[in-house]
Amino acid sequence: xxxxxxxxxxxxxxxxxxxxxxxxxxxxxxxxxxxxxxxxxxxxxxxxxxxxxxxxxxxxxxxxxxxxxxxxxxxxxxxxxxxxxxxxxxxxxxxxxxxxxxxxxxxxxxxxxxxxxxxxxxxxxxxxxxxxxxxxxxxxxxxxxxxxxxxxxxxxxxxxxxxxxxxxxxxxxxxxxxxxxxxxxxxxxxxxxxxxxxxxxxxxxxxxxxxxxxxxxxxxxxxxxxxxxxxxxxxxxxxxxxxxxxxxxxxxxxxxxxxxxxxxxxxxxxxxxxxxxxxxxxxxxxxxxxxxxxxxxxxxxxxxxxxxxxxxxxxxxxxxxxxxxxxxxxxxxxxxxxxxxxxxxxxxxxxxxxxxxxxxxxxxxxxxxxxxxxxxxxxxxxxxxxxxxxxxxxxxxxxxxxxxxxxxxxxxxxxxxxx
Numbered sequence: 001x002x003x004x005x006x007x008x009x010x011x012x013x014x015x016x017x018x019x020x021x022x023x024x025x026x027x028x029x030x031x032x033x034x035x036x037x038x039x040x041x042x043x044x045x046x047x048x049x050x051x052x053x054x055x056x057x058x059x060x061x062x063x064x065x066x067x068x069x070x071x072x073x074x075x076x077x078x079x080x081x082x083x084x085x086x087x088x089x090x091x092x093x094x095x096x097x098x099x100x101x102x103x104x105x106x107x108x109x110x111x112x113x114x115x116x117x118x119x120x121x122x123x124x125x126x127x128x129x130x131x132x133x134x135x136x137x138x139x140x141x142x143x144x145x146x147x148x149x150x151x152x153x154x155x156x157x158x159x160x161x162x163x164x165x166x167x168x169x170x171x172x173x174x175x176x177x178x179x180x181x182x183x184x185x186x187x188x189x190x191x192x193x194x195x196x197x198x199x200x201x202x203x204x205x206x207x208x209x210x211x212x213x214x215x216x217x218x219x220x221x222x223x224x225x226x227x228x229x230x231x232x233x234x235x236x237x238x239x240x241x242x243x244x245x246x247x248x249x250x251x252x253x254x255x256x257x258x259x260x261x262x263x264x265x266x267x268x269x270x271x272x273x274x275x276x277x278x279x280x281x282x283x284x285x286x287x288x289x290x291x292x293x294x295x296x297x298x299x300x301x302x303x304x305x306x307x308x309x310x311x312x313x314x315x316x317x318x319x320x321x322x323x324x325x326x327x328x329x330x331x332x333x334x335x336x337x338x339x340x341x342x343x344x345x346x347x348x349x350x351x352x353x354x355x356x357x358x359x360x361x362x363x364x365x366x367x368x369x370x371x372x373x374x375x376x377x378x379x380x381x382x383x384x385x386x387x388x389x390x391x392x393x394x395x396x397x398x399x400x401x402x403x404x405x406x407x408x409x410x411x412x413x414x415x416x417x418x419x
Contacts, residue, residue, distance in 0.1 A: 198271065239267060258284065263287075
């Protein structure tokens with residue numbers, strides 16, 4: 001199903017009253033202002049979110065982040081006198097559907113650029129579409145890093161990556177984990193590009209620290225039972241389970257892991273479970289787990305507190321945000337900044353404006369889009385899930401953080417990527 005969302009028409013009653021007041025002020029200011037603020041053609045953003053399917057757990061925050069950014073940009077007057085308008089599509093967590101929706105959004109809906117997709121497989125499916133149409137895709141998800149073999153799903157001048165790579169999400173925290181929790185790793189992940197490449201680039205760093213991988217397994221999506229995997233983990237001699245399962249497979253594995261009484265025998269470090277997934281697991285299953293990401297709701301900074309206040313006004317007090325939703329929020333704001341800086345709305349202007357751009361007000365801390373390879377420079381946090389947590393407000397305890405972590409350079413045949 002397709003939805004057309006205009007942030008001006010999704011406001012609360014309070015926002016409507018505020019908007020009407022702004023309209024009255026605009027009328028008093030004269031016809032030129034009215035035409036600029038309200039009669040201009042919208043800038044259309046095609047958003048592809050996982051609203052159904054295996055990754056539905058992430059879909060609400062994914063979409064809400066972009067909706068919030070659009071709302072805020074429009075409330076501030078839009079971009080170059082034009083409002084932003086969202087055209088929303090459901091990926092259904094299927095790369096095949098992503099191809100269909102990306103083509104429809106570009107060719108039928110005539111969007112100016114795209115934002116979203118969720119998995120690496122979905123991003124890679126969208127790659128040929130945006131390359132052929134010369135449309136920019138703002139990609140929000142934590143991912144494996146850019147490698148030429150995935151072109152045009154990576155190393156593509158029209159793709160900008162707003163989520164962390166393993167060099168930002170894993171590397172900064174390896175020394176702490178090895179020093180404090182052991183050198184023997186058992187790696188378990190979902191069977192697709194992100195977990196496999198994450199483990200591939202983690203192994204050399206682990207070896208440099210004197211660590212080793214004593215087991216490695218990749219699980220097909222929607223696997224219900226894990227008895228044999230749990231048996232392999234028990235027999236491996238591992239100290240740390242390095243976990244990159246996603247979606248419902250995370251929940252299935254983690255609940256069975258806890259039920260088997262294995263939580264006290266191993267340290268579990270996941271690069272997937274933030275507030276959304278951890279809430280679904282519950283305190284008994286999740287307590288003690290280490291999690292590393294660029295964003296958590298529990299980050300105690302003025303920027304994040306202000307962001308969460310707006311998010312709860314937008315989505316409700318019990319709504320959950322995550323790293324991918326925040327990346328969509330950052331992408332929306334940075335796209336607006338880039339177009340305003342460039343002075344026109346086009347793919348070339350968006351590419352040019354994004355390169356080297358910094359968003360100081362990002363919820364996790366300042367974010368910069370690196371000009372070399374269209375990858376974001378981000379903070380990195382290592383958290384541990386508290387015993388007996390009762391809400392997202394007391395779910396995580398910060399172990400360590402790095403304010404600004406450069407990603408590993410993209411493994412592309414030509415750098416820098418074209419503007």
